[in-house]
Amino acid sequence: xxxxxxxxxxxxxxxxxxxxxxxxxxxxxxxxxxxxxxxxxxxxxxxxxxxxxxxxxxxxxxxxxxxxxxxxxxxxxxxxxxxxxxxxxxxxxxxxxxxxxxxxxxxxxxxxxxxxxxxxxxxxxxxxxxxxxxxxxxxxxxxxxxxxxxxxxxxxxxxxxxxxxxxxx
Numbered sequence: 191x192x193x194x195x196x197x198x199x200x201x202x203x204x205x206x207x208x209x210x211x212x213x214x215x216x217x218x219x220x221x222x223x224x225x226x227x228x229x230x231x232x233x234x235x236x237x238x239x240x241x242x243x244x245x246x247x248x249x250x251x252x253x254x255x256x257x258x259x260x261x262x263x264x265x266x267x268x269x270x271x272x273x274x275x276x277x278x279x280x281x282x283x284x285x286x287x288x289x290x291x292x293x294x295x296x297x298x299x300x301x302x303x304x305x306x307x308x309x310x311x312x313x314x315x316x317x318x319x320x321x322x323x324x325x326x327x328x329x330x331x332x333x334x335x336x337x338x339x340x341x342x343x344x345x346x347x348x349x350x351x352x353x354x355x356x357x358x359x
Contacts, residue, residue: 264350272348273327274306277338278316285314292316292338299337303330304349320348 264270278292286309293305293316306317318334321327327343334341 267347269347269349270322271345273321273324273343274317274319274346274348275321275327275331275334275341276315276317276344277334277341278314280314281312289314289316296334296338300334317344317346320351322348322351 277296278289280288282288286307289307293307296303296305296316296318300318303319308315308317319327319330321330324343324345331341331343
């Protein structure tokens with residue numbers, strides 16, 4: 191009788207595994223039928239202009255699908271993981287006014303770095319910068335500490351970097 195119970199238990203595990211595998215395959219197939227917009231970069235590369243050469247792209251259709259998914263996920267995100275420097279944090283009654291004073295003081299020293307004010311009750315916070323790496327943020331923090339002693343680097347969601355579309359002529 192114990193051999194029979196072991197056989198039944200083994201069969202249950204195999205059937206469970208097959209059901210799980212079948213369900214997983216179905217879910218994966220269902221997700222692959224989602225239509226994502228085709229990446230414009232591939233179309234731009236295929237377009238020919240009289241002043242430039244032509245490019246032919248030979249690739250599996252799945253590559254374009256993966257690129258489309260990647261671009262769409264980035265589009266849905268409001269930013270990417272990066273670092274900002276916290277230069278002010280307070281929770282007293284007129285902390286917003288003090289934060290705006292500190293903002294002005296910061297901008298008088300660093301005009302090209304963006305400043306972000308956040309209020310989450312009961313705290314006002316002032317962040318600066320959009321740094322992709324911690325080392326980049328730490329280098330800037332050393333400069334900022336000359337004016338804001340308590341500056342600290344914080345990992346957070348940052349804005350996508352601006353792309354310069356300048357033409358070389």
